[in-house]
Amino acid sequence: MDRAMSATDHSDPDLPTIKRPFRWHIVVFLAPAFIVYSAIMILPLIETLRLSLFNTVDGQPVFVGLGNFSTLFGDDRWAASFWNALKNNLIFFAIHMVVQNPIGVALAAMLSIPKLRFVSFYRTAIFLPTLLSFVIVGFIWKLILSPLWGVAPWMMDLVGLKALFSPWLGKPGSALIAVSLISVWQYVGIPMMLIYAALLNIPDEVIEAAECDGITGWSQFWKIKLPLILPAIGIISILTFVGNFNAFDLIYTVQGALAGPDGSTDILGTLLYRTFFGFQLQLGDRSMGATIATVMFLIILAGVSFYLFIIQRRMRRYQF
Numbered sequence: 001m002d003r004a005m006s007a008t009d010h011s012d013p014d015l016p017t018i019k020r021p022f023r024w025h026i027v028v029f030l031a032p033a034f035i036v037y038s039a040i041m042i043l044p045l046i047e048t049l050r051l052s053l054f055n056t057v058d059g060q061p062v063f064v065g066l067g068n069f070s071t072l073f074g075d076d077r078w079a080a081s082f083w084n085a086l087k088n089n090l091i092f093f094a095i096h097m098v099v100q101n102p103i104g105v106a107l108a109a110m111l112s113i114p115k116l117r118f119v120s121f122y123r124t125a126i127f128l129p130t131l132l133s134f135v136i137v138g139f140i141w142k143l144i145l146s147p148l149w150g151v152a153p154w155m156m157d158l159v160g161l162k163a164l165f166s167p168w169l170g171k172p173g174s175a176l177i178a179v180s181l182i183s184v185w186q187y188v189g190i191p192m193m194l195i196y197a198a199l200l201n202i203p204d205e206v207i208e209a210a211e212c213d214g215i216t217g218w219s220q221f222w223k224i225k226l227p228l229i230l231p232a233i234g235i236i237s238i239l240t241f242v243g244n245f246n247a248f249d250l251i252y253t254v255q256g257a258l259a260g261p262d263g264s265t266d267i268l269g270t271l272l273y274r275t276f277f278g279f280q281l282q283l284g285d286r287s288m289g290a291t292i293a294t295v296m297f298l299i300i301l302a303g304v305s306f307y308l309f310i311i312q313r314r315m316r317r318y319q320f
Contacts, residue, residue: 045297051290068291082292084263085271088176092267093244095180096187101236103184104191109221111192112199123196127189134186138253141182145169169254172264179265183250187243191236198232199225231312238307245300248273268296 052068054061072078107126111119129137144150147167156162168178202225210216210224248269251259257279259266274282276289 048290048293048297051287052294055287068287069295072288072291072295078288081263081266081271082295085266085268088265089245089247089267091176092180092183092247093241095177096184096240096244097237099181100184100188101191101233101240104188104236105195105233107188107192108195108199109225111196123193126192129186130189132186134249135253137182137186138250142169142254145178170261172262175255175261176265179251179254182254183247186250191240194232194236195229198229202228234307234311238304241303241307242300245296245303268292272296 053063053065055064055068056062072082110116111123116122145152145168147153147165147170153162153165156165166174168174206224206228207220210220215223245268247267251265251267251270252273255265257270257274259270272289272292273279275285275292278284
């Protein structure tokens, strides 16, 4: 018996080893996606990081190391524009986190009510602005909020609130908030749909057990459903963070490249655009533009890393 086991334990060296054939079809199917992703994402990112370490002197690239970053943070003109854009970007992100995501959660909770009628219509109507072009959304809201030919003053007059109307897009104190709320209106359908899918994914056994314990209605949502959808809320939060710090299109459409009035709506995306490509009398500076883009990349990388390695680990306890 022992001899038989020892014979089976040791393979015969005279027997030929069977080599698995290389699966070329995997490479063939992955190659197009890898090439396209590398061409439009990886290579531009590497070139941007490289360009941020160089400067142009007499038409020739000169390696300056961290000199461009020192100029961005140390020079009075560059530092004032950068910190103003970063502050506005943080406000832009905070408004989305405080307004957009809670509204998305509330809408998803109401749409998940079993006896609610016309759920498909409500879901489609709320999600529809997400499918619209940012150019269309920007110009429509500029017309709506215009003090000359907009419909906002007339609609507020119908309910006796015309005295509260103000040219919000033209005032430095309210322009950023107005643009942020326009963005919230357009993209609130995304967190709503993700939370709605997470609510539908909760097992029926959990809901039935809660009902047996007498937990129903909104109490059931706060005590049972909300803790179970925290991972989805975390995903929405990090997507909001990445999207807001990459934002450019809506502000460019509504307020232009100068992000007026007086730079009150200027964020990192619009500052990058003016710096890299130039605008009006301002000449483009590729090196400083790449430096701003690198700082944006590092900010987003830090935020995503913080979520993946700290927050997500703590929320795994709520996953099934």
